Amino acid sequence: MKIATLPRIGAPMLTLGASTFLVLAYNSSFWKTFVSATGGIRLGNLPVYLGAFVALVLLFNAILTLVNFRFVIKPVLIVLFLGASAASYFMNQYGVVIDAAMVQNVVETDTREAHELLSWQMLQTVTLLGIVPSLLVWRLPLRFPPVRRDLLAKLGTVALSLLAIAGLLMLLFKTLAPAVREHRELRFLLTPTNMFQATHGYLKRKWATPAVIAPLGTDAGRGSQWAAQPGKRTVTIIVVGETARAMSFSLNGYTRTTNPLLAAQAGLVNFASVSSCGTATAVSVACVFSNLGRDGYSADKAASQEGLLDVLKHAGFDVLWRDNNSGCKGTCDRVRYEDVSQPKPGDPLCNAEECYDERLLGGLREMIRASPKDLVIVLHQKGSHGPEYFKRYPAGFGKFGPVCRTNELEDCSRESIAAAYDNTILYTDFVLSRTIDLLRAAAAEDGVDTAMLYFSDHGESLGEHNMYLHGAPYIISPAEQRRVPMMLWVSDGFRERFKIDNSCLAARATQQFSHDNVFHTVLGLLNVSTAVYNPKLDAIHPCTRRN
Template identity: 80%
Template sequence: MGASVFLVAAYNLSFWKTFVAATGGIRFGNVPVYAGAFLLLVLLFNAILTLFNFRFVIKPVLIALFLGASAASYFMNEYGVVIDASMVQNVFETDPKEANELLSWRMVETVTVLGILPSLLVWRLPLVFRPVRRDLLLKAGTVALSLLAGAGLLLLLFKVLAPAVREHRELRFLLTPTNMFQATHGYLKRKWAAPVVIAPLGTDAALGPKWAAAAGQRKRTVTVLVVGETARAMNFSLNGYARQTNPELARQAGLINFRNVSSCGTATAVSVPCVFSGLTRDDYSADKASRQEGLLDVLKHAGFDVLWIDNNSGCKGVCERVRFEDVSQPVPGDPLCNGEECFDERLLRGVPQLIRTSQKDLVVVLHQKGSHGPAYWKRTPAGFDRYGPVCRTNELEQCSRESIVNAYDNTILYTDHFLARTLDLLRASAAREGVDTAMLYFSDHGESLGEKNMYLHGAPYIISPAEQRTVPMMLWLSDGFRQRFHIDNQCLAARSTQAFSHDNVFHSVLGLLNVSTAVYNPKLDLTHPCAREI
């Protein structure tokens, strides 16, 4: 019983804060509800732990629970995250550098006080076990009484608890340690499913009639897809943000900025596979996406040379059947790297040579490090510290919200520079190599910067705030590209305030490049109303 009380009380600050708000806030009349809910959870945990209360079993179980719950509660309290299958997926699929940025002395203190010290106490505590038969009877009685008492409390409180739980589904992601087991089970269920057989997609893909009309020009196309990281639309001055975070992009002629775009997920491990899958967010699941080819495969079927260049933690499986280049590892003496990582401009280093030497039409994906947190200050090279003071620790509780936002805004300022450099490169290549060029930029998800006391990203989509779901998206087409594919830039500009999402990316890329295939849906191609048929 003591361990159950400790679990409910020590590791569930985020849960209780949300529960109190869900039941009308702190007031004297709600005290019986809070006490009853607390006792209900204690009884539930007590019944479960009693099933493990055997020699050589109970101590390892409690120690594992205390250690795991202490780490989970730290991240929930510190960053406002919740523990679900996607968060567990992030833990398993992140790279060591990203994981290291989340470590802090505050985390060490929390795990020590709430994890290690209680574990040591449990390890040293002498336990007395009764004769087997009597022990089993007492345990069965304890489980039965705990469940019966819990059921009684549930009936008494059901009128209050049912609406709170139904309207605040995030509560199940906040209750520790049950959230850890639920999330891990969900992740492993997907991970250990039957071996994946990749179904072909768009094998009928071919260049459409606009290519035939332009055949006599013998001009290649170069299309760059920039996958941003953790950039939220509301911090782009192009979208009305008060700070001038997009000074270079604001001067780019012909750039179309889409102001109302929603992401497929709130974490890279969800959004990147989703946006390249051809599935809409409503239809998407990691299992479905992993069992079929995606956008890059369709482009390969159509005859494009496809390359993914990565300055992040990989492509989450979407580039497995195309060329891949990792530029994220620091090289001594490289001005575009520091001792820990490389800046996004390194993504561009080999692109001019690639365009010059390629004999085929190119699609190049550039995967940014972008604004990945909490170490925002590490994402920008010297000269991009316009806003200050800047938070220079991953222990965000030590920083003012203003300094956190300053550090984040500097990363948007650097992304502005990186995208402008990309456009300069494409213009130069168009003039020098005689190619038609295009760039589509979109971020994978947004970021919370303290709104509603939430930080970072990865909240379950159904309860995620707009800051984590609303992302920037921009399109730029060279004059030659627009003329070849008969695309009206003024028409696109007129659509820039309409609501779009990651659902539109797959079909818009196919539409832009006039790829003919049965998997193309013109209704999801945001450029289709602005493209004249020949």
């Protein structure tokens, strides 16, 4: 039958059919989780499944009935179908959920990162579940009743739908209540309501961002250890890793040797049990450079006050953020900023699309020699950002294989995905080791005291629990997305100046730490005196011998 010959139907039939289609076509992730949450597939649960299905259809139908007007309903349904098809693809493909943080990731991701998520599989899904039903709706002839009768019918439909939903919930309450209470991720999986909740949450936070930034740590100054060597400069490099998970570091016991160079670095302290503030860059980077801690963090609060880099600037340090990623998420807005992520023709550290993390080190020795001030340099890596892990490292670091060489992870084995990811960790090992070598040489040849602190923003799922990538709501996120690497290296001169006991640090390396410790550890490391410093959250404070 040609679309042009489709029979004219009543507008209420369209909303009912669209509601049924929405519940069935775009919610496989929701139904899988719902079935698991209610005890799994068994005959006795059939009334629960049918009742939940009918309740959701009635709910969607009631909502759509409110906008079921000529010239309105068709555009609404087309937007829903297109958006829901894309959302369901990402949920099914990568095991992600749609929440405010995920919307923030989408909005703040650069075009190169976004391009990696596009695939033929996505095009097929959006075409089948988005474009085709949209075209059908657009061409479908509709019949609308007279206005007065139509309004009465709409009110009746909504009222009866809500009553029926209430009745179903009462009948199924004993089963549904514990399932919903214990599996709060269900609200992030129900499409398309998750899209609206997430977008509303993101826009609410975005629009609420204050124009005035509250100062923080303006009393910051140098502590007593600076007086001993007033003319000797310090250089501290903070490396912010991207998507590096702790369990893929051989320093933390991983079976593959992904850290051969770091393992040979004398004086390196590896903190083996560190948790992140969030599971996405937009959250974790803003959080870790604030003094809020995970429990006190919100995007609004972080955006409304200065952060760690501002406090260091108040203390007289020359602060630079050098980026090979998608920006600093507001944390470097008031310090110097360099973007090294844009490829340049002929640069051996870049390909046609992006640059490797080694480019972050370019010109640092010269900068250290030329600067008359104490430096704090933040290097923001591209790291292990997926799904195209194979693009994150030069060819010479493809030690593990065979590797997945596509962004369509369903076409790859778990082993090939892990191999590609492990190669990114091997390359990070090289970049960090080179950073330490650079700082060691600067200490020996340029007479400066040097230090490096590395931590990743969040981890990554590589198929565990059928989840991929990152960005899961923290409350339901797996350890793979929360556990991150962190390590510290200081030169002999730095250690002596600031009275740091490395053997004590090594003994503390297995203790539990988190991103909450970073703000205060950096201030303690550099002996910065300020009222916002909390020694209880300073990971190295028990290992200093200061007056």
